[in-house]
């Protein structure tokens with residue numbers, strides 16, 4: 005479904021405005037009918053503070069982490085939010101300036117310090133941010149708010165209080181892990197991270213957290229799929245220039261114009277990188293895998309891609325996202341174009357043609373031993389992205405499936421919720437004038453057997469409305485509204501989150 009909606013009033017700017025945290029949960033006004041079984045908490049992370057004193061944060065990923073919660077209990081809904089007490093937040097509040105460099109905003113030494121202490125501050129080394137504004141997920145009994153560095157922050161999902169900061173470097177050999185781990189039915193968590201070794205070597209390490217104690221990569225029953233894209237961190241810049249010249253993480257990325265995109269496969273058990281399987285295709289950016297599964301000797305990989313090697317994050321500066329609508333549209337024309345794609349990787353190197361009857365994806369063995377992949381396009385619309393994908397994770401992760409749900413981005417502005425049938429390519433959408441939704445989370449109906457038997461939960465902002473923020477509950481089959489729970493506050497943009505069902509008593 006391609007959006008034809010225009011946004012001349014630029015109401016989307018409101019999702020990039022600073023808000024205050026709340027002292028206590030506020031009641032929401034419900035319209036429609038909430039499914040009686042839908043009891044628990046929707047927890048979501050995003051930026052909530054977009055400037056400190058007179059210093060603005062510049063990039064979408066820089067604002068300070070705020071956790072949002074909609075509680076659904078016995079037909080009542082409340083909304084609560086709190087800033088996470090990260091070091092980045094506490095020090096910014098204490099000094100009334102940006103103290104720790106964020107993704108696209110550099111921190112500068114305190115101008116009140118004398119020249120000597122400023123000099124030493126410059127050379128103190130890299131203070132990596134703990135601004136956990138990207139996602140929240142459970143590890144065992146605990147809940148952690150995360151970004152993609154080595155720091156994760158334990159939070160109390162009931163009170164939203166910050167509990168403690170954890171440095172992953174103390175436990176595993178990584179410099180950072182994705183904000184999108186996979187979780188198996190027994191609670192085992194898998195994640196992928198980068199690791200800087202000796203002599204400037206760089207490795208990708210898979211981290212497994214056993215259940216006793218979701219993805220940025222693909223995982224089937226037996227394989228991990230890692231997509232190496234042409235936008236990379238320049239390690240030299242990161243380790244040298246970054247710490248002394250007030251450079252940002254954004255400045256450390258480089259686009260490689262010639263490498264295209266590589267797919268890597270590793271087996272899960274035993275853990276082994278399949279170095280002889282060399283899959284190549286043309287250049288794209290990818291931030292979110294939809295699903296990955298094995299069938300008849302092939303690994304099927306469904307992805308939200310952005311065509312080309314130009315880095316999509318270059319277009320996510322707040323100044324761009326806050327522009328007038330006509331300017332937003334002009335900028336998006338120059339950016340990489342989105343497409344939902346299916347790639348099919350043959351596991352048997354001799355069998356170089358994709359023989360799955362239902363896909364037009366191809367794989368061709370080249371004389372140098374590499375296999376060149378061409379995708380099947382599952383969804384494409386000019387400057388219309390299907391992003392922040394979700395599936396019925398508990399039933400379909402790593403398995404053949406039919407439905408993906410996503411946030412529709414119209415020239416990067418989130419303005420609809422979309423359901424995509426990855427088998428028939430049919431789409432359905434929910435959309436309302438001047439409404440800006442977030443990633444739709446699928447919650448299955450208890451005991452359901454049909455893949456799309458459940459609801460979608462999204463936080464929506466409708467700037468001009470009397471109650472401008474609401475929790476939207478959609479029926480996942482038809483994408484029809486079941487209920488909304490409105491509150492008298494704007495809710496800034498959120499990236500990712502989870503639904504925590506009411507703990508059984």
Ligand SMILES: CCCCCCCCCCCCCCCC(=O)OC/C=C(C)/C=C/C=C(C)/C=C/C1=C(C)CCCC1(C)C
Nearest residue numbers: 065132138152153179180237242253291391416418498499
């Ligand atoms: C919700 C609607 C938003 C409106 C616009 C959205 C447009 C979206 C277009 C594309 C999709 C983008 C997906 C974004 C996914 C996401 O959640 O990304 C957040 C990721 C972040 C903030 C990553 C941070 C990574 C850091 C800080 C890494 C740091 C490091 C290095 C750069 C070098 C090595 C070490 C280290 C510290 C790990």
Ligand SMILES: [Fe+2]
Nearest residue numbers: 184291292500
């Ligand atoms: Fe993400």
